[in-house]
């Protein structure tokens with residue numbers, strides 16, 4: 001057995017995570033072919049690298065199959081309702097910053113706030129006979145946020161990618177998604193509600209509170225955390 005560290009298997013989070021560990025004297029690398037999801041850890045003993053989807057890391061930490069994992073705050077809070085009992089935040093890594101927001105068509109001149117959205121939703125239902133649709137993959141976070149804001153007359157439609165396109169494609173009237181530069185929103189003629197910020201997210205190193213640790217794992221964990229804290 002060894003201490004299992006989960007890291008996103010591709011894209012911006014993987015590269016920046018590798019660089020973050022490298023700066024602290026721990027080399028993470030992919031081994032084998034480009035398509036083989038195998039990796040290794042150099043610079044510390046007793047730690048193995050698990051490459052997997054950023055979206056699956058919260059579940060693996062909560063199930064205790066990973067001891068440590070790097071993924072965004074947004075994904076942990078969305079996927080783990082009891083996240084504080086299941087994982088502990090070890091370090092915010094200073095990259096992968098993105099805001100989870102609610103956006104509507106830029107041409108909706110009368111809708112700039114959540115109250116406006118609430119009013120528009122009631123009018124929409126009266127006119128169209130069905131509820132205003134909000135496309136998102138962040139179902140739990142969006143529902144909780146809108147409940148707190150007193151917005152009720154809407155329905156969520158699932159969108160696992162290219163969410164900003166759903167409005168043009170007429171499968172939703174509004175969206176809730178992450179934005180970083182804002183370019184995707186602008187390109188799709190959407191505007192953020194002035195009070196529509198649900199969450200600020202960034203890549204974070206998490207520790208599972210439930211993963212079993214044998215004495216060797218415990219030693220490796222202490223050593224690793226000590227190295228990362230320097």
Ligand SMILES: Nc1ncnc2c1ncn2[C@@H]1O[C@H](COP(=O)(O)OP(=O)(O)OP(=O)(O)O)[C@@H](O)[C@H]1O
Pocket residue numbers: 011013052053054055056071072073074075096097098178179180181201202
């Ligand atoms: N444009 C962006 N800028 C910065 N961070 C982003 C951006 N888009 C996504 N992220 C962050 O990256 C993390 C992974 O996002 P996402 O689930 O979209 O991954 P993915 O690349 O689609 O990977 P996978 O499909 O394998 O899960 C999330 O925590 C998210 O907040």
Ligand SMILES: O=P(O)(O)OC[C@H]1O[C@H](OP(=O)(O)OP(=O)(O)O)[C@H](O)[C@@H]1O
Pocket residue numbers: 160161162163164177178179180181182183184185
């Ligand atoms: O504000 P911006 O800098 O334009 O970035 C925001 C975009 O980045 C993410 O998409 P990603 O590239 O992960 O693709 P996806 O649509 O498949 O989620 C996110 O879902 C937005 O669409």
